[in-house]
Amino acid sequence: MTRLSQAALTALPEGIAAPRYDRSTVTNGVVHFGPGAFHRAHQAAAFDTLLAHDPRWGLTGISLNSRGVADS
DSSP: OOOOOHHHHHTOOTTOOOOSSOGGGOOEEEEEEOOOHHIIIIIHHHHHHHHTTOGGGEEEEEOSSOHHHHHO
């Protein structure tokens, strides 16, 4: 599995969308408890769209059950 990193983003194949904003300017503006699969598939995508317009919508995920979920 390839971890998300700036290097991985620059190596994406043609047709795969990369963030349209400077990730280094993102600040934490939202705390989300329980960043499971639903959050990553739906809510995180909405925040990614917001970040293209305002870098203050960065997410901090907090998992009370599993370190593995938080690391994902």
